[in-house]
Amino acid sequence: MQRTLKQPIEIVGKGLHSGKRAVLRVLPASAEYGIWMRRVDVTDRDNLIPALYDHVNDTQLCTRLANDAGTEVSTVEHLMAALAGTGIHNALIEIDGPEIPIMDGSSAPFVAAILKAGLQEQDAPLRAIRILKDVTIAVDGFTATLSPADSIEIEFEIDFDEAAIGQQSKSLKMSNGAFVRELSNCRTFCRRRDVDMMQSAGLALGGGLENAIVVDGADVLNPEGFRRADECVRHKMLDALGDLALAGSPIIGRYVGEKAGHRATNLLLRELFANPDAWEMIDVTSEQWNDLPGAHIKPSDFVHA
Known part of the structure; x- marks a missing residue:
């Protein structure tokens, strides 16, 4: 529903x-x-x-x-x-x-x-986009792929020169409250030099340690540090789910991002919908609904920090 x-x-x-x-x-x-x-x-x-x-x-x-x-x-x-x-x-x-x-x-x-x-x-059937075959976009060294799967899965890998972040990877099924429990409190992050550059260009004027993780080499400038050891890759997965939501219906498939971001995910959706044989719209069964991100959420799943 x-x-x-x-x-x-x-x-x-x-x-x-x-x-x-x-x-x-x-x-x-x-x-x-x-x-x-x-x-x-x-x-x-x-x-x-x-x-x-x-x-x-x-x-x-x-x-x-x-x-x-x-x-x-x-x-x-x-x-x-x-x-x-x-x-x-x-x-x-x-x-x-x-x-x-x-x-x-x-x-x-x-x-x-x-x-x-x-x-x-609501008393109306839920429709979802089921991925039927692999669709990949590769741009500027970033790669993003959607492939067939039985549920919504996200896998992500990042690799930063900053020792505070380094190389991180994670894979997670978005079912049984996993997003709420595992990803929702993971914050955006940036490098100190990027903050300086953006603010000198009149951007990120509302940015600060209260709304982003800021790293400088091996140092995390936020006094509280990371909420999770791999918070950065988890935030990238959060971003990916948000950008994939712009498909207009839940996606049943596996998303894999390698050094990807907003641009790669949007280009991936455009490529997907340009290939009508790569997907189909289905009515979600009760079994499939159980594997969607919003199913079976409990108040105890949510931890703010």
Whole structure:
């Protein structure tokens, strides 16, 4: 069955790049609605944007969506991961500016608010995209692949020169609350020199140690250190789930990313849908539903930090 929220949620934070206050509301929506973004501060043109891969117009530092009228919302990936990871299929997201608030740099604040609001089952069948054959994209040394599998699986590998990160890899099935339990509180990360470069260019003005892990060589500049020893690769998996959610329906298949990011995952979805023999849309059976990310979530699955 499809699912929405039992009641609206509101979250106040700041944009990562603008540093400006941002008010986010996530509202319940009817079955078959999907996920839409609405810029409530935009009144002179179309302010509704579908949360779909073919409306992504930038992936350089985050995932940004836009409609044909030029209305944009950026940094959508952590919220999209929270919605996918808790099994929310229908919702209207209202935001009063161009950026989803960064919060602590993870999906945890969004997941906490969703679970507090409650999940509402809807009397409508859930459809999923089942991968039938391998699809791969390789660009600029990054590789991402979707291949057939019985459930949603994500495997990721990263390799950074910084000793604090180094080489990390992890594979995880996104079932039985795994996203909520294993990935949702893993924060975005960056290198000290990247922060300096972005801020000198007028970006990441809202960034700081309260919403990102910052490393400098072998040192983690955050006083609390990592939440998990492999937090960085786990965050990459979180990003991948959020970007894959822009397919518009859950994907039943295995995603493998090697040094990949927002661009690679979006290009992978475009390649997938350009090959209609590589996938099919199916009605999810009760057995398949049990393996989806939002199935069987328990309050005890969620740990903020």
